[in-house]
Amino acid sequence: MELDRLIPVLWDLLQREKSVWALQILVQAYLHMPPENLQQLVLSAEREAAQGFLTLMHRSWGQLQVPPSEEQALGRLTALLLQRYPHLTSQLFIDLSPLIPFLAVSDLMRFPPSLLANDSGYRIPFTLSRLAAIRDYSPGMRPEQKEALAKRLLAPELFGEVPAWPQELLWAVLPLLPHLPLENFLQLSPHQIQALEDSWPAAGLGPGHARHVLRSLVNQSVQDGKEQVRRLGPLACFLSPEELQSLVPLSDPMGPVERGLLECAANGTLSPEGRVAYELLGVLRSSGGAVLSPRELRVWAPLFPQLGLRFLQELSEPQLRAMLPALQGTSVTPAQVDCLLPLLPLKLLQLDSSALLNSLSKFVLPPLPTPQALGTLAGGMSCEFLQQINSMVDFLEVVHMIYQLPTGVRGSLRACIWAELQRRMAMPEPELTTLGPELSGLDTKLLLDLPVQLMDRLTNESIMLVVELVQGAPEQLLALTPLHQAALAERALQNLAPKETPVSEQVLETLGPLVGFLGIESTRRIPLQILLSHLSQLQGFCLGETFATELGWLLVQEPVLGKPELWSQDEVEQAGRLVFTLSTEAISLIPREALGPETLERLLEKQQSWEQSRVGQLCGEPPLAPKKAALVAGIVRPAAEDLPEPVPNCADIRGTFPAAWSATQIAEMELSDFEDCLALFAGDPGLGPEELRAAMGKAKQLWGPLRGFRPEQILQLGRLLIGLGDRELQELVLVDWGVLSTLGQIDGWSSLQLRAVVSSFLRQSGRHVSHLDFIHLTALGYTLCGLRPEELQHISSWEFSQAALFLGNLHLQCSEEQLEVLAQLLVLPGGFGPVSNWGPEIFTEIGTIAAGIPDLALSALLRGQIQGLTPLAISAIPPPKFAVVFSPTQLSSLTSVQAVAVTPEQMASLSPEQRRAVAWAQREGKESPEQQGRSTAWGLQNLSQPSWALVLTISFLGHLL
Secondary structure (H helix, E strand, O other): OOHHHHHHHHHHHHHHHOOHHHHHHHHHHHHOOOHHHHHHHHHHOOHHHHHHHHHHHHHHHHHOOOOHHHHHHHHHHHHHHHHHOOOOOHHHHHHOHHHHHHOOHHHHOOOOHHHOOEOOEOOHHHHHHHHHHHHHHHHHOOHHHHHHHHHHHOOHHHHOOHHHOOHHHHHHOHHHHHHOOHHHHOOOOHHHHHHOOOOHHHOOOOHHHHHHHHHHHOOOOOOOHHHHHHHHHHHHHHOOHHHHHHHOOOOOOOOHHHHHHHHHHHHOOOOOOOHHHHHHHHHHHHHOHHHOOHHHHHOOHHHHHHOOHHHHOOOOHHHHHHHHHHHOOOOOOHHHHHHOOOOOOHHHOOOOHHHHHHOHHHHOOOOOOOHHHHHHHHHHOOHHHHHOOOOHHHHHHHHHHHHHOOOOOOHHHHHHHHHHHHHHHOOOHHHHOOOOHHHOOOOHHHHHOOOHHHHHHOOHHHHHHHHHHHHHOHHHHHOOOHHHHHHHHHHHHHHHOOOOOOOOHHHHHHHHHHHHHOOHHHHOOOOHHHHHHOHHHHOOOOOOHHHHHHHHHHHOOOOOOOOHHHOOHHHHHHHHHHHHHOOHHHHHOOOHHHOOHHHHHHHHHHHHHHHHOHHHHHHOOOOOHHHHHHHHHHHHOOOOOOOOOOOOOHHHHHHOOHHHOOHHHHHOOOHHHHHHOHHHHHOOOOOOHHHHHHHHHHHHHHHOOHHHOOHHHHHHHHHHHHHOOHHHHOOOOOOOHHHHHHHHOOOOOOHHHHHHHHHHHHHHHOOOHHHOOHHHHHHHHHHHHHOOHHHHOOOOHHHHHHHHHHHOOOOOOOOHHHHHHHHHHOOOOOOOOOHHHOOHHHHHHHHHHHHHOOHHHHHOOOHHHHOOOOHHHHHHOOHHHHHHHOOHHHHHOOOHHHHHOOOHHHHHHOOHHHHHHHHHHHOOOOOOHHHOOOOOOOOOHHHHOOOHHHHHHHHHHHHHO
16 A cells, blocks of 8 residues: 555544554654655644644553664654644643654753743642653663753752752652753752662762762761672762772672672773773782683673783683673774784784784684674774675675774775775676675665765765765764765755756755755855755754855845844844854854843853764864854953953853953952852863963862862862963872873873973872883873973883873874884884884874874885874874975875875975875875876776776665665
8 A cells, every 4th residue: 555545544543543553553654754755744734633643652652663773763753743843732742752862952952941840830740740751761862862951950940959859859850860060960968869879870970970979878987898889889880999998898800899890891981991990900810810700701801901911811712702792892992803802902912914813723712704703803904804805795794894883994994995895896797796685784884985086976866875874874974074075965966956056945955964065156056045944954964164154154145144233133043053154253243232141141052052962073163262252242341441341150151151251250250159160160171371270260269279179179170270380280189090080181281281290190109100000101191291201211111002092092292202202112122013014003003102103114104004094193293294204105195084184284394296195185086176187196096997887886785775
């Protein structure tokens, strides 16, 4: 039966019999319906009928079956239902509750506070029926969704101040409590915490929230320490090693306390690189792994990447066999693939794959019949290994598996995959007939990752498949380079609308997130009235720099919002966060009366919500500090020159942002206001040096001398500590592990501050540089650059090679001389050996430390080695050195992601030929207009040749996805 004939029958069954099976079929029909048909159907349905549908869904949700693969479609259905009801009622809110996990944060923030409380005032029973709906379906909600709802709970007209919340309310909103801002969470009284004592272990608290609960629940005088730890449950994972040892010394590798901590390591609550994990590893090493059964040993899988070879050699073959499945979920580096188990520092591994295969018996490892058995280890697969796979079907299966890995595909492996695929496409036609059902589940990431130079060869059907994939998975689009994003957008528009024709409303809807990456000419093809009607949708998209700049110019045109100096509050509300696409000068022209406190707060909240969303974080928009400052100038600056600057209270800070206020204004704040907004100050990366000093001055007024600061106070200050002078930093007590690691994660210290922190730690801990193990080195993080070159030379190369994985992810503020010393540590006997023997996986593992490799060694790198350099490492190489060490041939071998990472300063130092090579690499081998007709030969000649087989295969993949 055709779909349009089936749906009325199902609706009739629903109305007459409230049939669950009919509802199941109807939901499935909706989820598989084309978006445009679904939108027309939902928006044209009578409200009463649609609400009846929702009510039945709410009552029958437990019996419905919605597979994870259809959750995105369910999200689209939910969004359409919300459009059908612009004014949400209490009953509709309850009926929608099963769909809350699929709602966008922007939709959640549309829920008015009145939905959570009775219109006539706060009455517990009436309110709890609605909050219970949130509680029941909260397990499926994303963190950002819970945070949005938690913000709603803090509305003053709802439940009042947090300390006044009754126990019934706390029970109802328990899943949301961990998502309250820390400063509000700290308002919970010991009595309130005690009332929920049995529930805290399951509440999913973050570190700051958990520490507050622990202070109320932990009683050091309890005689039975094991019982105390058992009562804390997962909260025990936030105890320090000293607290744990005072309650119950860790000694039994299979004891209940130890197993509880290992569960925390498995779910990510407890860091495998932390001190508690280090204590646990000591228990395992002291007892010896040989005494554990294979089943018992699997419990320790989360910490196995930290164990050494000596321990592994004690294990029997049955023990290792039992470990392999458990290790697939652990985090491993690409370089560890050659050992099959992510257990050891890379320096202990044999990097030659053939030598490894010949010496498997030495490691007592069972043979692995297929690459699939490697799990996440497959991300470290070499190009040579891929080239040895004979069957095209097997090759594509392995590629599919690699693209499904949570670790992503490293640049050198991606280049290898596409070059190898291109080579294999030059095969006889009969071979293509073997690409049957094996391809039906091919990961969509593969098609989205199509090289730029192949975009123009996509069939119309294939490009429409890409458009559909982007609609459902915008995060995959944001993982691509700007050039790649723009190529996809322009190719999609080319298919949807002939050149020179206006972009219709339907085309704009179909493009979805791709709109944000259109070029100037394409953007100007959008009629201004259509653009005006789509401003709300554009607020949810990532906007490329070109599109954002052009949009900012279009917004102030007369048919859209008009001149900014004539804007009212309505225009500001309509622009929403898109106001930041305007130039700073245009923003400064918006009248003060159009930017009242409430309007500003809503606008800034929208932008903050976007920046904190998953898509917003991946988008990586340019800094908006000057534009935000221009926007709030009417609030933070005096109305006339002869008036004093206003002194903000906490409400003012919350309505704007800390960096909007000057150092003088911060210094004049009331202490109570500053304390209430301390978390906001600590989390604002836009505070300048003077403002940071002023904020630290307030903190010293609040807590007294620096030497008396408690660890939790130092942790709460976070980045504000940059406001301390180098001498002041030496007054802090840095022996607490949490304090040290927190300081080590802060970027932005001056060289004198770095020196003060690291020297103070060494003095207070009584350690010498030569005694620092890899855990200390990891915890020091950025502050490692406070050691002088002659001091860095004393670091154990053995320990440093283990810490390189973590330190290499930081853009270390070390001098060129310091980086050279660090890189030298890696080639010493305790490190990785000569640079000439390194594979791309080692360059990937050491990250930014590769910037310190000597000029001569860098200039001798081969193509595969160069492609192992991380983008961050590329950008960290000093410009003069960058220009000297890399030839045009080497620069042309960069992957597109690497080439995009080349900084303007580095480009300025290059010769014209070198710059052309970088530009060529950025385009993935696609010639720019000025290079048309020139011959390029950097090892990708095959990719520039037309291939009917490649076109056929890409189209074939599209049909099978």
